[in-house]
Amino acid sequence: MKTILVIEDEKDLVKLISFNLEKEGYRVLTATDGTAGLEAARSQTPDLIILDLMLPGINGIEICKILKKNEKTVRTPVIILTAKGEEIDRVVGFEVGADDYIVKPFSIRELLLRIKAILLRTTPGTPPEKILRIGAIVIDPARHLVTSEGDEIVLTTTEFKLLLNLAERPGRLQSRDVLLKNVWGYNYIGDTRTVDTHITRLRTKLGHSANLIKTVRGFGYKLEEQ
Amino acid sequence: MKTILVIEDEKDLVKLISFNLEKEGYRVLTATDGTAGLEAARSQTPDLIILDLMLPGINGIEICKILKKNEKTVRTPVIILTAKGEEIDRVVGFEVGADDYIVKPFSIRELLLRIKAILLRTTPGTPPEKILRIGAIVIDPARHLVTSEGDEIVLTTTEFKLLLNLAERPGRLQSRDVLLKNVWGYNYIGDTRTVDTHITRLRTKLGHSANLIKTVRGFGYKLEEQ
DNA sequence: CCCTTTTGTTACAGCTTTGTTGCAGGTTCG
DNA sequence: CGAACCTGCAACAAAGCTGTAACAAAAGGG
Numbered sequence: 001m002k003t004i005l006v007i008e009d010e011k012d013l014v015k016l017i018s019f020n021l022e023k024e025g026y027r028v029l030t031a032t033d034g035t036a037g038l039e040a041a042r043s044q045t046p047d048l049i050i051l052d053l054m055l056p057g058i059n060g061i062e063i064c065k066i067l068k069k070n071e072k073t074v075r076t077p078v079i080i081l082t083a084k085g086e087e088i089d090r091v092v093g094f095e096v097g098a099d100d101y102i103v104k105p106f107s108i109r110e111l112l113l114r115i116k117a118i119l120l121r122t123t124p125g126t127p128p129e130k131i132l133r134i135g136a137i138v139i140d141p142a143r144h145l146v147t148s149e150g151d152e153i154v155l156t157t158t159e160f161k162l163l164l165n166l167a168e169r170p171g172r173l174q175s176r177d178v179l180l181k182n183v184w185g186y187n188y189i190g191d192t193r194t195v196d197t198h199i200t201r202l203r204t205k206l207g208h209s210a211n212l213i214k215t216v217r218g219f220g221y222k223l224e225e226q
Numbered sequence: 227m228k229t230i231l232v233i234e235d236e237k238d239l240v241k242l243i244s245f246n247l248e249k250e251g252y253r254v255l256t257a258t259d260g261t262a263g264l265e266a267a268r269s270q271t272p273d274l275i276i277l278d279l280m281l282p283g284i285n286g287i288e289i290c291k292i293l294k295k296n297e298k299t300v301r302t303p304v305i306i307l308t309a310k311g312e313e314i315d316r317v318v319g320f321e322v323g324a325d326d327y328i329v330k331p332f333s334i335r336e337l338l339l340r341i342k343a344i345l346l347r348t349t350p351g352t353p354p355e356k357i358l359r360i361g362a363i364v365i366d367p368a369r370h371l372v373t374s375e376g377d378e379i380v381l382t383t384t385e386f387k388l389l390l391n392l393a394e395r396p397g398r399l400q401s402r403d404v405l406l407k408n409v410w411g412y413n414y415i416g417d418t419r420t421v422d423t424h425i426t427r428l429r430t431k432l433g434h435s436a437n438l439i440k441t442v443r444g445f446g447y448k449l450e451e452q
Numbered sequence: 453c454c455c456t457t458t459t460g461t462t463a464c465a466g467c468t469t470t471g472t473t474g475c476a477g478g479t480t481c482g
Numbered sequence: 483c484g485a486a487c488c489t490g491c492a493a494c495a496a497a498g499c500t501g502t503a504a505c506a507a508a509a510g511g512g
Contacts, residue, residue: 144399144442157444
């Protein structure tokens with residue numbers, strides 16, 4: 001089920017829109033001023049926002065700009081409601097970055113159509129991404145990004161591959177030979193102690209999470225929660 | 227099929243434009259003076275108007291203003307044809323409200339491109355083209371326009387495609403091979419280092435935003451906020 | 453408690469990867 | 483046909499990573 005946030009100060013209009021959206025099976029959140037709207041957009045991460053340009057407090061254009069500047073909300077599509085003659089070009093163009101607009105007065109049917117179109121176009125573009133979590137460590141392979149307790153950890157190629165290899169088999173013990181094969185390649189010729197060196201470097205960079213990498217004396221290493 | 231109204235008094239130019247528009251599959255209406263133009267705009271409701279500024283009778287600017295004041299035609303996009311040096315700023319700005327302009331003499335190809343872009347972004351049911359923002363970088367694919375901190379960045383075709391490809395997957399790491407495939411085409415044969423060269427050129431042109439293009443040693447590149 | 457084995461740590465020289473620049477075709481446009 | 487511009491490649495410079503060795507510390511084992 002999709003959630004839609006309506007930011008609009010005319011109570012009757014809010015009621016009308018909500019009623020129709022809910023009838024279509026959307027979950028509806030409402031806000032009657034800009035501040036509340038921004039707050040809701042951030043905390044509830046709706047799938048779409050309907051935003052009136054004329055609002056008490058912060059101007060709708062400002063709200064849209066702020067939404068588009070924030071990482072958390074930049075990808076949420078925004079449909080602007082505007083009275084005739086307001087600066088439509090700016091709204092949809094560069095400066096503000098709304099995804100669509102509708103001129104008041106509008107037909108509910110048209111609004112529903114646009115919502116549907118936009119949701120269709122923005123939803124399937126979210127392929128599931130595999131993100132690994134071991135304790136406070138989060139690994140996002142697609143972004144090549146590792147964080148520990150929220151802080152980004154900058155890893156080199158080998159370190160990253162090593163950590164990923166351990167994280168893909170959480171709790172599983174892996175010998176140095178196996179690690180060499182998986183991370184360095186099956187035809188790698190070299191000292192197995194090289195693994196130790198990189199484990200040390202990993203531990204140093206991981207900070208508080210260093211202890212998640214366990215040494216199993218005589219066998220190898222494993223990555224484990226707790 | 228889209229209808230385009232050409233308001234222009236030079237017969238040869240009308241013929242040239244008509245011929246090319248029809249070749250592209252548009253229906254073309256013509257008017258050789260302002261009064262006839264206004265009349266046609268109202269009665270035929272074309273999807274787009276090409277309007278010369280210098281006309282016998284009513285001035286082109288006046289025509290545009292009238293069009294934008296009338297409920298029936300306010301939403302019809304207008305492209306202005308203007309000799310160099312004429313008051314371009316006013317034309318495109320608020321006062322007149324044209325949607326785009328082209329300076330005479332112009333290439334037919336450019337005119338066609340602009341028409342296409344405008345129709346794409348104004349046709350109801352076709353939501354406006356997505357505008358991409360990564361940090362201070364704004365990319366408008368429909369207009370082939372990139373700005374960084376508000377300043378326009380002039381990019382070549384390859385640079386633009388490369389940047390767009392990175393921006394469409396913000397934060398996502400892409401190997402040189404993937405970039406070659408996406409930007410240069412799947413059957414491209416060549417050095418992967420070519421990517422590096424273009425990354426350098428992009429960075430140079432992007433100025434302050436250059437650091438948004440991150441190198442991931444051993445893997446590739448990614449475009450990321452901050 | 454001492455000796456042996458295994459693991460942790462560190463420094464560094466060599467190597468790999470990336471950044472940068474210049475240039476010779478190639479293309480577009482007038 | 484010339485001028486301007488774009489492209490891909492090659493060559494060199496710079497940056498950063500890596501493996502090894504050498505030594506220290508820790509863990510077993512008897």
